[in-house]
Amino acid sequence: MLEKRILTQRFNKYDGLSIRQYIDLDGFKALEKAFSMSSQQIIEEIKLSQLTGRGGAGFPTYIKMQAMLNETRDKYLVCNADEGEPGHFKDRHLIEKDPYQLIEGMVISAYAVGANKGYIYVRGEYNNAIQQLEKTIKIATTKGYLGNHICDSDFSFELVVRRGAGAYVCGEEFALMESIEGKPGRTRVKPPFPTEKGIFDYPTLINNVETFCNLPTIIEHGGEHYSTIGSNHAKGTKLICLSGNVKHKGLYEVPYGTSINDVISELGGGTANDIPIQMVQIGGACGPIIPPRLLNMDIDNEAFEIFDAKMGAGAIIVIDENYDLFEIVLRNMQFFLHESCGKCAPCREGHIQIVKLLQKFVNYQATHKDYVSLQSLAEVIHTTTLCGLGQTSPTSVISTMTYFKEAYDKRINQQNKE
């Protein structure tokens, strides 16, 4: 079996609302155990587990928690559920199918770092997830798993849902915090990092939904046990969002170390109609587009550093030979043109020009000069913008220029002949 179901173990085993059924499925066991441990002991377990952030950046979770623990002011906890990266749907599934697991993970984190208020920021488009969370938070509060004196302890933690209003950039941590403060989602300059100066300038621990969902299993079974799952680079499991031209699209949970090829062929059943794979985009619109010969690579974050890009949050988008490479890259860049917050000039203006250049490639009107302009624009946006949006948005351009250079050359030559 390629799949290893830990975070998704309760999926479809209960309705996602009944707290009684969640408890019957061993829910809140980890929380009770956590309350018998000290903050430092919990963080030590997270350190042993080698858990890294599942939102795309892959930063070690314990470092953020330790930094929070050292702070003495009021502290906040934030769950980033602004899942807007095209090709991702894992956080929506985690919230809709097992919301109590997320709540449990958040309460454990809050207890460990000493935060008494938390926010879950959900994108406005996820109406079902928002309703599910509002209902389950209410139930969990009534049953004493949230609110004052949780499980009869001295610890209190209030959790509220905040809705986004249609802005992809709010998935970036500082843009998200600006949005929670009721402002347009424009990022801040780092440092200071959120653990020093986050929401309302207070220390804030912000993690992705999937990262928080890993905490109950780590605390329940121990960090050392968790670290036996996975590869040399990365530990634990990863939720993979498989989409595009595959037979069985869907959400799969696999241990790190699994190859992209195995996910596509064994879990996805290969391409629909058995048309050969032309390319695969990894990590959503901001991720690299790679040719089939590279698909033997692991899904690990570190294995992707050769692209100066990360695995992202787990999307694998399979594209077969029926589709035009330039049409795909153009759609990606149109997305970023619309979603740029406008704060950094290279991102705000650069995407307008990149889209114009790519339209020339799509329409067989591009010249070698356009190629050079496209290349330098992509590099400038990648290196000179403040937040992850601009830093990663040109990845599909840069990666296709690396791996599909002949497609660009061919398109330019076809123009010359006409």
Add this chain to the structure above:
Amino acid sequence: MNLQKILEKHAFQKDHLIEILIDLQNEKTYKFVTEEEVSLIADALKVPVSHVCGVMSFYTLLSFDERGKYIIQVCKDVPCYLNDDFNVLTTIEKALDISCGDTSKDQFFTLEQTACLGCCDEAPAMRINNKVYTKLTKAKVLRILEEYKEGILC
């Protein structure tokens, strides 16, 4: 719920501005916020009118323009594009005789494109107000539109 009640629900807290605007818009049949309401909100939260306008224009789901009773949003991103073999957008444009971005004359439907709806596992997808419809086929799209017109879906 009128504006005053919404403001009270959010205890006049300025960090709730986006929540207030979403709640206000959802209350209305034609899903929009007026300039007068922006001024009232700014006064109530003790923030400049320009701040409220800045938030209104930043977020895609908020609108100053009156729209249709039902807002159809078709996903335009790659995973849906790869599974859209009949063109969801043009199918709706033809069926309703409107272009993308427009509202029908009877103000029943507005047609828009949207960024990824997080339903790539069931692509192609669209959203009508708060409901998401997936695994679309041409027949399914036409049937959904008919059922809205007949009041079976709402």
